[in-house]
């Protein structure tokens with residue numbers, strides 16, 4: 001009887017917790033993609049998400065050797081749930097990290113990093 005009650009409780013907790021985790025705002029893919037090894041600077045950074053990135057909290061930044069790189073303004077496109085940033089100056093060869101931050105309809109702010117490199121010629 002006791003094990004059965006425990007099972008019912010575990011099942012109830014799992015059901016309550018699952019939808020929240022499932023519908024979280026999350027990164028689906030990006031260009032450049034994670035661990036990409038490029039031969040030239042991309043013209044822009046574009047990240048696609050599971051939900052439309054909420055205005056105000058959703059941003060994309062770029063760093064190189066731990067330093068902030070000046071890039072364009074983050075543009076949110078509701079149609080394909082993406083954020084795009086134009087690269088105002090072509091990137092020099094080296095290692096880069098895109099840092100994204102955003103939230104979807106539940107307002108929970110998520111964030112992550114995407115590392116990529118540009119090979120020296």
Ligand SMILES: [Cu+2]
Nearest residue numbers: 024025106108
């Ligand atoms: Cu959430």
